[in-house]
Amino acid sequence: MARKNLGRRKIELVKMTNESNLQVTFSKRRSGLFKKGSELCTLCDAEIAIIVFSPSGKAYSFGHPNVNKLLDHSLGRVIRHNNTNFAESRTKLRIQMLNESLTEVMAEKEKEQETKQSIVQNERENKDAEKWWRNSPTELNLAQSTSMKCDLEALKKEVDEKVAQLHHRNLNFYVGSSSNVAAPAAVSGGNISTNHGFFDQNGNSTSAPTLPFGFNVMNRTPAGYNSYQLQNQEVKQVHPQYWARYY
């Protein structure tokens, strides 16, 4: 039977003939039935026992507080007591905590569902723009695949260099802190001396090769020069390949 719409479909309330569908339907509906029973116990302080036999003859049962106790009550063997004892109170408290935990998990699940809906919406909008590179790799031709492969390899190189840079920056930070604690005066003097030497050579034609030397020193200047450090970081971010050589 061909389905015209993609939503749920109503079914006739007669015994199903398809065997696999029967098993799946039983499993889903039994689970839903037990869920309704559990909610009824929680909301209205009721005690319920449900017994269901599967098409293959297995017995599934749900009971609160316990299937056996309720069956004994229903058969009239044991007189039911209405007063609540200590064990039942503890069980109720645990069930309450479990219900709260379940509520939290379901709320988070709903949020993720909303996120997924927004992502699908964005993808549908981008699909309308007919951009060939968004297709699955199985839909591209040879030229498109080759071109995209080159671009992705270039992008991956950038990403990996950035990751390595972040890693090294963290290490450099700790080393710098240790050095500053050990010899603050020497560091300060060294910086000034280096700055002087660098600018003295700046007038010569050989000043270019000394740039990395000066920058490496200046990376460890005291906290008073934060404004310059920020500018320095911008420079490094613009030219990652060049700086990687000197770390």
Add this chain to the structure above:
Amino acid sequence: MKRKMKLSLIENSVSRKTTFTKRKKGMTKKLTELVTLCGVEACAVVYSPFNSIPEAWPSREGVEDVVSKFMELSVLDRTKKMVDQETFISQRIAKEKEQLQKLRDENHNSQIRELMFGCLKGETNVYNLDGRDLQDLSLYIDKYLNGLTRRIEILIENGESSSSLPLPIVANAAAPVGFDGPMFQYHNQNQQKPVQFQYQALYDFYDQIPKKIHGFNMNMNKDSNQSMVLDLNQNLNDGEDEGIPCMDNNNYHPEIDCLATVTTAPTDVCAPNITNDL
């Protein structure tokens, strides 16, 4: 729309009783549907604070029949699929958490994919991302590249033509400015031209740095006190030899080697080395 019900005991007694009546009817309806659709046997017994007599479905005799059949099973078969409310809710929480994690993974993958396409188009800058996103992006690009590589192999085996040029992802005018520009052009240029691009990029790079250095020097002079100026004067008088021991104290041997190289090597030797490294 229905109000979302809180999963706890209803405080209002009248409301609780009303809810009980409605929900009990709904539950028995579901039980009827299950029995009809799957052709199985089932029963339910409900005790409530509102009624001292238990309510049985489908009927008292029906319940007794099902219970008798239930009791004929061995204890193991009876308890294998038996759950109480505590166990049932625990199982349900575990299932919901599993679905939640699966959903999160799917959403994260979709976001990384959008991030990758954003970087390719130039809408997103790689340098604005944090470490975790960068690593996930790297892994995703790896998987995508594997798919592309297999696709290329299949196409080559089938002998598909590659003469048609694909549309560019981003126009050349929108290419990122800076050192990456010439490298980006590299895929479309002859072998002779990259050398010139590198030279140009090198000179542009050098032109940017000294201005910032001079600016820094001016800022330092403005902010520093008199003693800093005196220290500079002392260094001027002492000359370069005094500076080297300070560097030794700071464990900057590589930088000293660079300085020594600059001092002794002629200009003609330095430039080719830099070019080759780039």
